[in-house]
Amino acid sequence: MQQHPLLISSLIEHAARAHPDVPIISQMPDAAPHRCTYTDIDRRARQLAGALTALGVREGDRVGTLAWNGHRHLELFFGASGMGAVLHTVNPRLFPEQIEFIINHAEDQHLFFDIGFIALVEQLAPRLRSVKSLVAMAGRAQMPACSMRALLCYEELLAAQDAGYRWPRLDENAASSLCYTSGTTGNPKGVLYSHRSTVLHTMAVCMADSIGLSARDTLFIAAPMFHVNAWGTPYACAMVGAGMILPGSALDGASIYRSMCEEKATAALGVPTVWLALQQHVASQNRQPRQELRLNRVLIGGSAAPRAVVEVFERDFGVRVLHGWGMTETSPLASIGRPLRKHEDDSVEQRITLQTKQGRVPYGVEVKITDDAGNELPRDGAACGHLQVRGQWIASGYFRGEVGPIVDAEDWFDTGDIATIDADGYIQITDRAKDLIKSGGEWISSISLENAAVGHPSVAEAAVIAVAHPKWQERPLMIVVKKPGCEISKQQLLDHLSGQVAKWWLPDDIVFVAEIPHTATGKIQKMKLRERFGKTVWGDR
Numbered sequence: 242m243q244q245h246p247l248l249i250s251s252l253i254e255h256a257a258r259a260h261p262d263v264p265i266i267s268q269m270p271d272a273a274p275h276r277c278t279y280t281d282i283d284r285r286a287r288q289l290a291g292a293l294t295a296l297g298v299r300e301g302d303r304v305g306t307l308a309w310n311g312h313r314h315l316e317l318f319f320g321a322s323g324m325g326a327v328l329h330t331v332n333p334r335l336f337p338e339q340i341e342f343i344i345n346h347a348e349d350q351h352l353f354f355d356i357g358f359i360a361l362v363e364q365l366a367p368r369l370r371s372v373k374s375l376v377a378m379a380g381r382a383q384m385p386a387c388s389m390r391a392l393l394c395y396e397e398l399l400a401a402q403d404a405g406y407r408w409p410r411l412d413e414n415a416a417s418s419l420c421y422t423s424g425t426t427g428n429p430k431g432v433l434y435s436h437r438s439t440v441l442h443t444m445a446v447c448m449a450d451s452i453g454l455s456a457r458d459t460l461f462i463a464a465p466m467f468h469v470n471a472w473g474t475p476y477a478c479a480m481v482g483a484g485m486i487l488p489g490s491a492l493d494g495a496s497i498y499r500s501m502c503e504e505k506a507t508a509a510l511g512v513p514t515v516w517l518a519l520q521q522h523v524a525s526q527n528r529q530p531r532q533e534l535r536l537n538r539v540l541i542g543g544s545a546a547p548r549a550v551v552e553v554f555e556r557d558f559g560v561r562v563l564h565g566w567g568m569t570e571t572s573p574l575a576s577i578g579r580p581l582r583k584h585e586d587d588s589v590e591q592r593i594t595l596q597t598k599q600g601r602v603p604y605g606v607e608v609k610i611t612d613d614a615g616n617e618l619p620r621d622g623a624a625c626g627h628l629q630v631r632g633q634w635i636a637s638g639y640f641r642g643e644v645g646p647i648v649d650a651e652d653w654f655d656t657g658d659i660a661t662i663d664a665d666g667y668i669q670i671t672d673r674a675k676d677l678i679k680s681g682g683e684w685i686s687s688i689s690l691e692n693a694a695v696g697h698p699s700v701a702e703a704a705v706i707a708v709a710h711p712k713w714q715e716r717p718l719m720i721v722v723k724k725p726g727c728e729i730s731k732q733q734l735l736d737h738l739s740g741q742v743a744k745w746w747l748p749d750d751i752v753f754v755a756e757i758p759h760t761a762t763g764k765i766q767k768m769k770l771r772e773r774f775g776k777t778v779w780g781d782r
């Protein structure tokens with residue numbers, strides 16, 4: 242048999258040849274949607290590869306992005322990785338100091354950014370040690386007025402290149418992209434994907450029992466391209482010739498609904514918060530989604546899909562929910578829920594119950610659950626254990642070997658999630674071992690908040706727990722013990738925190754208590770706090 246490396250460039254080459262006219266629609270800020278095709282993306286990705294070469298980018302160099310979902314970001318997905326660079330998609334929602342850390346740690350050589358992030362880039366630029374040039378993803382007419390040196394114009398870079406660039410035949414095990422986890426303790430850690438792992442993951446995303454993408458689909462990509470590469474779906478669309486709708490930053494319910502209707506989306510993916518916003522919009526405006534939408538399935542992941550969201554999609558939208566689970570370390574798709582043959586006669590209720598589980602593994606991924614001693618637990622849907630995973634697109638370590646080995650001798654990676662697995666292989670995430678808070682699909686570190694609070698001279702101790710929230714899924718609640726004889730108000734503490742953490746990390750409420758419970762080894766007993774405060778209803782306070 243022939244040997245051809247599995248390369249990201251082969252995806253866009255194939256799309257341009259086999260599906261040249263398929264539309265890619267990008268919502269632009271304050272403008273009509275931008276429309277192009279795979280032919281255009283292929284040509285411009287080659288021009289971009291030529292431009293990167295001209296800038297001196299070599300194989301393995303990191304190219305950073307701070308950008309929403311749009312056609313230029315898509316060109317970077319193919320152009321930067323295709324020419325041998327490592328595409329590093331940075332999450333612009335992080336606190337500026339985290340962004341600075343991540344870009345410096347990755348040693349990004351060039352940073353491409355949406356002009357909406359100009360203020361952030363200006364603030365960060367003096368501290369980005371490795372970055373040689375900053376590229377505004379815009380045409381000359383939209384270039385921001387600013388004093389930064391080394392500011393380049395994306396469209397001018399492309400215009401200087403012809404489309405004759407030929408993709409190099411790279412080693413399929415070479416690095417292609419880099420994403421950082423938000424970091425539970427300590428600093429964020431990078432996960433470096435290879436061309437091979439990406440292409441294999443892409444095949445799994447497309448398979449019938451996964452998203453089941455095809456040339457008849459138009460995929461609405463509401464998962465940001467900086468969140469594990471939009472779950473690999475831009476590659477998947479290119480592989481099968483599906484159309485894409487890239488919504489930019491317009492992720493409110495009204496914008497999503499309008500765009501889905503106008504562009505005839507057939508499938509979509511995103512975190513539960515996005516779908517809550519869409520469903521609230523539809524309900525408040527008395528829309529008729531069954532008549533107005535072509536949508537037939539929605540992939541929900543990033544955090545657990547609430548039953549109510551699944552029900553509304555099924556009953557009011559006539560849309561099938563695919564519930565997926567994964568993490569940055571798993572590329573991310575590691576499991577996805579579709580009914581089996583035996584479920585064909587299930588009632589709607591039974592099917593919805595099945596859909597609230599996180600699904601089954603595709604070929605290429607293996608899972609097991611273990612007890613605290615590492616012994617495998619039964620797959621009976623009842624035993625709860627540490628979810629372990631291994632496979633073709635699962636990380637074997639972090640970028641630069643941070644934190645040392647992360648897999649055991651048999652390659653099992655402990656995900657930090659607690660789960661059950663039933664006899665049919667359906668995984669259900671019941672808890673997370675870590676104490677992070679997931680708000681709107683993004684992590685908030687309880688430890689960072691606690692440390693910031695304890696930095697106030699009147700605070701003796703602080704603990705932060707997640708409390709369920711109707712819109713954001715979870716929001717932080719802070720529990721504080723004051724130092725004896727000291728006074729501090731809720732507002733004073735919030736003011737203190739707001740200088741140190743991102744605004745959306747601020748706790749929704751602060752409760753002052755006389756004492757926080759501890760374990761024998763002096764650790765805060767969050768279980769106890771959850772029992773006492775976990776039923777807080779936001780708005781009550």
Ligand code: AMP
Nearest residue numbers: 542543544545565566567568569670673
């Ligand atoms: P990240 O690496 O930021 O994507 O976060 C990965 C973590 O998100 C996992 O370890 C889970 O704790 C959580 N997660 C992702 N998808 C789901 C899901 N469908 N249900 C419950 N938790 C999820």
